[in-house]
Amino acid sequence: MKNTTNEIRQKFLKFFEKKGHTILPSSSLIPANDSTLLFTNAGMNQFKDFFLNTEKKKYSRITTAQRCLRTGGKHNDLENVGYTERHHTFFEMLGNFSFDDYFKKEAIMYAWELLTSKEWFNINKNKLWISVYKDDEETYNIWLNVIKVPAERIIRIGDKNNTKYNSENFWQMGDTGPCGPCTEIFYNYNIKKHYNSNDFLENKNEYFIEIWNIVFIEYNRISSTKLIPLKYKSIDTGMGLERIASVLQNVKSNYEIDIFQKLIHNISHFSNIKNLNNISLKIISDHIRSCIFLIYENIIPSNEHRGYILRRIIRRMLRHAYKIGIKKNFFYKIAPVLIEKLSENFKFLKEKEKKIKEILKIEEIQFSETLEKGLKILNTEINKTSNKKISGKTVFHLYDTFGFPVDLTLDICREKKIKVDLNSYYLEKEKQKKQSNIGNKFYENYNNIININDNCIFEGYKKNIITASIKYIYVNKNSVSSISEGEDGIIFLDKTSFYPESGGQIGDIGELYYKNSRFIVENTKKYGNTIGHIGKVIIGTFKINNVLYTKINKLHRHQIQINHSATHLLHSALRNILGEVVAQKGSLVTNTRLRFDFSYPKILNLSDIQKIENIVNTEIQKNNLIKAQNCSLEEAKKKKAIALFENKYDSIVRVVFIKNFSIELCGGTHTTRTGNIGLFKIIEHSSISSGIKRIEAITGFKAIKFLHDQENNIKNISISLKTKSTNIKEKIEKLIIKIKYLENKVNMLQAKENRYQIKKMIKNIENIKGAKLLINTFKNYDYQSLRSIIDQLKKDLKSAIIILINKNNDNFNIITGVTKDLIEQITALEIIKNFIQHTNGKGGGKKEIAEGGGCLNIINLSKILKIIKSWINSKLKNKNT
Ligand code: SER
Numbered sequence: 001m002k003n004t005t006n007e008i009r010q011k012f013l014k015f016f017e018k019k020g021h022t023i024l025p026s027s028s029l030i031p032a033n034d035s036t037l038l039f040t041n042a043g044m045n046q047f048k049d050f051f052l053n054t055e056k057k058k059y060s061r062i063t064t065a066q067r068c069l070r071t072g073g074k075h076n077d078l079e080n081v082g083y084t085e086r087h088h089t090f091f092e093m094l095g096n097f098s099f100d101d102y103f104k105k106e107a108i109m110y111a112w113e114l115l116t117s118k119e120w121f122n123i124n125k126n127k128l129w130i131s132v133y134k135d136d137e138e139t140y141n142i143w144l145n146v147i148k149v150p151a152e153r154i155i156r157i158g159d160k161n162n163t164k165y166n167s168e169n170f171w172q173m174g175d176t177g178p179c180g181p182c183t184e185i186f187y188n189y190n191i192k193k194h195y196n197s198n199d200f201l202e203n204k205n206e207y208f209i210e211i212w213n214i215v216f217i218e219y220n221r222i223s224s225t226k227l228i229p230l231k232y233k234s235i236d237t238g239m240g241l242e243r244i245a246s247v248l249q250n251v252k253s254n255y256e257i258d259i260f261q262k263l264i265h266n267i268s269h270f271s272n273i274k275n276l277n278n279i280s281l282k283i284i285s286d287h288i289r290s291c292i293f294l295i296y297e298n299i300i301p302s303n304e305h306r307g308y309i310l311r312r313i314i315r316r317m318l319r320h321a322y323k324i325g326i327k328k329n330f331f332y333k334i335a336p337v338l339i340e341k342l343s344e345n346f347k348f349l350k351e352k353e354k355k356i357k358e359i360l361k362i363e364e365i366q367f368s369e370t371l372e373k374g375l376k377i378l379n380t381e382i383n384k385t386s387n388k389k390i391s392g393k394t395v396f397h398l399y400d401t402f403g404f405p406v407d408l409t410l411d412i413c414r415e416k417k418i419k420v421d422l423n424s425y426y427l428e429k430e431k432q433k434k435q436s437n438i439g440n441k442f443y444e445n446y447n448n449i450i451n452i453n454d455n456c457i458f459e460g461y462k463k464n465i466i467t468a469s470i471k472y473i474y475v476n477k478n479s480v481s482s483i484s485e486g487e488d489g490i491i492f493l494d495k496t497s498f499y500p501e502s503g504g505q506i507g508d509i510g511e512l513y514y515k516n517s518r519f520i521v522e523n524t525k526k527y528g529n530t531i532g533h534i535g536k537v538i539i540g541t542f543k544i545n546n547v548l549y550t551k552i553n554k555l556h557r558h559q560i561q562i563n564h565s566a567t568h569l570l571h572s573a574l575r576n577i578l579g580e581v582v583a584q585k586g587s588l589v590t591n592t593r594l595r596f597d598f599s600y601p602k603i604l605n606l607s608d609i610q611k612i613e614n615i616v617n618t619e620i621q622k623n624n625l626i627k628a629q630n631c632s633l634e635e636a637k638k639k640k641a642i643a644l645f646e647n648k649y650d651s652i653v654r655v656v657f658i659k660n661f662s663i664e665l666c667g668g669t670h671t672t673r674t675g676n677i678g679l680f681k682i683i684e685h686s687s688i689s690s691g692i693k694r695i696e697a698i699t700g701f702k703a704i705k706f707l708h709d710q711e712n713n714i715k716n717i718s719i720s721l722k723t724k725s726t727n728i729k730e731k732i733e734k735l736i737i738k739i740k741y742l743e744n745k746v747n748m749l750q751a752k753e754n755r756y757q758i759k760k761m762i763k764n765i766e767n768i769k770g771a772k773l774l775i776n777t778f779k780n781y782d783y784q785s786l787r788s789i790i791d792q793l794k795k796d797l798k799s800a801i802i803i804l805i806n807k808n809n810d811n812f813n814i815i816t817g818v819t820k821d822l823i824e825q826i827t828a829l830e831i832i833k834n835f836i837q838h839t840n841g842k843g844g845g846k847k848e849i850a851e852g853g854g855c856l857n858i859i860n861l862s863k864i865l866k867i868i869k870s871w872i873n874s875k876l877k878n879k880n881t
Pocket residue numbers: 041042043044095171213214215236237238239
């Protein structure tokens with residue numbers, strides 16, 4: 001094939017290399033050191049700092065083919081995928097960049113040359129249309145006078161809603177960051193020859209497809225209303241590789257280009273779908289590509305952040321698979337074939353084939369049931385609706401009760417042209433949020449109030465006590481110059497030995513003191529880059545600039561440290577036993593216990609737990625050294641340090657080594673040797689959400705105390721059972737057998753007693769209008785026996801009204817029974833209702849059997865029964881009439 005996607009990528013890079021650009025590799029899909037972005041969404045992301053501060057730049061001309069994902073944040077194409085021929089979640093963006101070097105004219109000339117010259121892409125010039133920002137005269141004139149594009153094919157695009165720069169021809173990376181006006185090059189897919197600018201605007205995205213965007217970076221957006229002009233001007237261009245491939249391969253859709261056809265053929269082959277134009281097939285081919293690349297980047301499906309995006313993509317893909325009849329266990333089976341295809345250009349993917357397969361399998365298994373249930377409910381609702389609208393309540397119910405994702409509901413409704421009342425969905429959600437907040441103590445986040453632009457050096461890794469000076473004091477959220485005896489507040493120092501709560505480790509406690517003044521530190525927290533010592537002055541006064549000692553509580557710190565080191569051992573033990581699918585999802589390290597949340601799909605049994613405990617305790621017994629070292633992130637990765645790769649790290653990171661057993665990126669404090677942990681004991685293990693498990697454990701003396709408590713319990717049980725503690729199990733088994741035997745015996749005796757009572761009662765049967773009425777009172781009879789007496793009497797008497805009352809001091813229970821043949825005239829429930837009216841009791845039941853209870857004045861009982869009898873009489877029809 002001519003112009004394969006791989007060839008096009010190479011040609012692009014080569015062209016710009018010839019024009020003096022350095023070819024750089026694509027950066028990761030996870031933006032490094034940029035918290036404003038969830039995923040890399042454009043070629044320019046990795047050069048953000050170069051645009052903002054060109055003094056930092058290493059090169060002035062760069063070209064790349066960048067892997068991008070647009071499924072969240074400012075640029076989100078997820079919902080368009082499959083429904084247009086051009087949108088993807090994952091795609092490659094070809095780009096050339098100039099930093100304080102060439103600007104508008106050269107950028108446009110390069111683009112035109114590459115696209116139209118015979119030597120390069122050789123696209124017919126007449127098929128190309130141009131858009132420019134409405135006020136950008138300079139660009140307009142370059143296209144008109146230098147490139148000589150006819151004026152009718154250069155379209156000026158204005159602002160939306162009269163908001164300056166709110167325009168398709170003003171590009172910005174995100175809510176903040178580099179931005180500027182842009183000019184776009186469109187390819188006209190339609191054969192119709194003569195179009196005017198109105199046609200263009202009407203058919204944009206239909207026939208006129210944007211293939212290249214050239215951005216003139218001139219500003220830094222720092223807020224929604226504020227742009228700061230940059231000192232230097234730069235160029236950022238982006239051309240979707242899949243789009244240009246569809247032009248050069250002369251096909252109408254991105255899904256028809258070589259790389260997608262390979263994927264689609266394979267998926268259709270495995271799924272037996274013959275129509276290669278099927279929308280679901282396209283969506284699956286797009287989404288599986290994203291999944292493979294995201295899992296490669298160590299993203300794991302979860303309910304938050306990047307993991308949530310991956311989960312959404314997988315679930316949307318599974319829904320489409322389900323729609324075309326692929327029911328289960330599909331994706332992990334085809335993943336290797338697709339990875340094989342993709343690795344023709346991305347060899348690295350093969351490294352993680354096993355992990356990709358494993359994660360897809362887990363997610364598919366977990367979600368299949370939810371999908372099936374949710375689809376059934378949604379389809380019933382859709383069939384029921386008369387106005388083609390689904391209520392927000394239904395959407396919320398599906399999501400809240402069945403875990404059926406809202407975007408899937410929206411997707412399905414969109415396909416079926418059913419409207420969704422999203423407003424009421426949000427109201428429902430809000431309502432629930434409020435409800436679940438009721439009862440929660442209001443937590444005041446001082447972090448939002450105290451805003452100190454300063455830092456504090458943490459020297460507490462090695463020292464428990466240091467000297468420091470006070471820089472700021474806060475009392476009641478206000479900055480003050482001193483704090484005196486009895487006052488609560490927060491003290492900020494230039495340096496400290498107190499570790500602030502972070503990375504799951506709780507803050508240190510201790511004291512700040514000088515001369516006779518003492519401030520008890522009850523907690524330590526981070527406030528931006530500085531550290532707050534939260535507590536109370538118990539003696540004296542503290543003023544800004546005072547020099548003091550910072551003394552942490554050593555025992556408290558020691559307990560935290562052993563728990564933190566034990567957490568690292570636990571993490572490695574879990575990965576050793578359960579596999580790499582274990583990824584940390586949360587952690588809490590305190591002085592009393594540790595808690596570790598991690599992804600793992602299966603249930604952990606006691607034998608897994610004991611294996612894990614054994615491994616950790618073996619490492620403890622080895623008494624290995626625990627060392628921390630700073631190194632570059634690259635070096636840490638080479639050493640295979642465990643990290644939360646979804647997190648952002650600085651280029652220099654701290655790595656904690658417990659020999660070769662555990663190597664982990666961590667800023668926390670650790671004990672010096674594993675032996676200091678003493679003992680590790682898991683006390684709880686549970687599942688906290690779909691695919692996420694939690695282990696809680698204790699160490700050292702806490703673990704020993706736990707074992708002592710267990711031992712004491714067993715001792716007490718054995719004393720009560722009058723047996724040795726080693727014999728408890730047998731003893732309990734024997735007792736269970738004995739209890740069963742006795743229960744049977746009691747039941748038999750009770751049945752005998754019941755029969756005797758029935759015999760006695762039958763003598764008291766009255767006849768009212770031809771119906772049998774039986775009223776009997778018991779003393780301290782159990783409910784179950786009364787129930788079986790009623791059942792037996794109904795059988796024996798065939799047609800009867802039975803009222804049984806059991807007195808227990810001043811309380812009573814009443815059970816009424818009416819045989820089926822009489823319920824047209826009177827029901828058991830009516831009798832109960834009537835009875836309790838006279839007794840202030842409560843009751844309920846059905847027509848044939850009902851029950852109640854309450855307080856009864858014994859003297860009244862015969863009176864009440866008289867009233868009831870005459871009422872029954874009035875209800876019954878005469879048998880002969
Ligand atoms: N950053 C611009 C875009 O993504 C050009 O590369 O469209």
